[in-house]
Amino acid sequence: MAAPFQDNPIDGAKVLIVSSDYETLDGTCDYLKRVGAAPRIATNLSDAIGEASGVQAVIFFADGYAKESALETLGAFCKGRGATVIVVVSEQVELFSMSGASALDARVTVLRRPTWGWMLLDALRTRLETARP
Numbered sequence: 001m002a003a004p005f006q007d008n009p010i011d012g013a014k015v016l017i018v019s020s021d022y023e024t025l026d027g028t029c030d031y032l033k034r035v036g037a038a039p040r041i042a043t044n045l046s047d048a049i050g051e052a053s054g055v056q057a058v059i060f061f062a063d064g065y066a067k068e069s070a071l072e073t074l075g076a077f078c079k080g081r082g083a084t085v086i087v088v089v090s091e092q093v094e095l096f097s098m099s100g101a102s103a104l105d106a107r108v109t110v111l112r113r114p115t116w117g118w119m120l121l122d123a124l125r126t127r128l129e130t131a132r133p
Helices: 022-035 046-054 067-079 093-098 100-104 116-132
Strands: 014-018 038-042 057-061 084-092 110-113
Touching: 014 022, 014 046, 022 038, 022 116, 038 046, 038 084, 038 093, 046 057, 046 067, 057 116, 067 093, 067 116, 084 093, 084 116, 110 116
Parallel strands: 014 038, 014 057, 057 084, 084 110
Antiparallel strands: none
């Protein structure tokens, strides 16, 4: 018999936070730790693509990067086999929700800036719950 799932899908979840802003990284990381997640951080997009294979979720603050680079990185996250949840935070919601791979990938949620911690947490919880086998 399989072990029952935890009530909180965030508890122990490995979450990669990608941002070029250290204040955003620190605040998001602290918030996720307080709710039981195991956050990791990346500022370099190449590093983030590699790190994404070992996590359940990615939170990508895309506006801190050149548009083309951010779109390529999102495409790489979508092609990857790691994260079951990809949350993109951007002022350009339409751009990221309609871009090639993300438009066809149910793992992707795009949130408009400003996005508060509870909004990220809600997106993660909902997507991690639905990703359970």
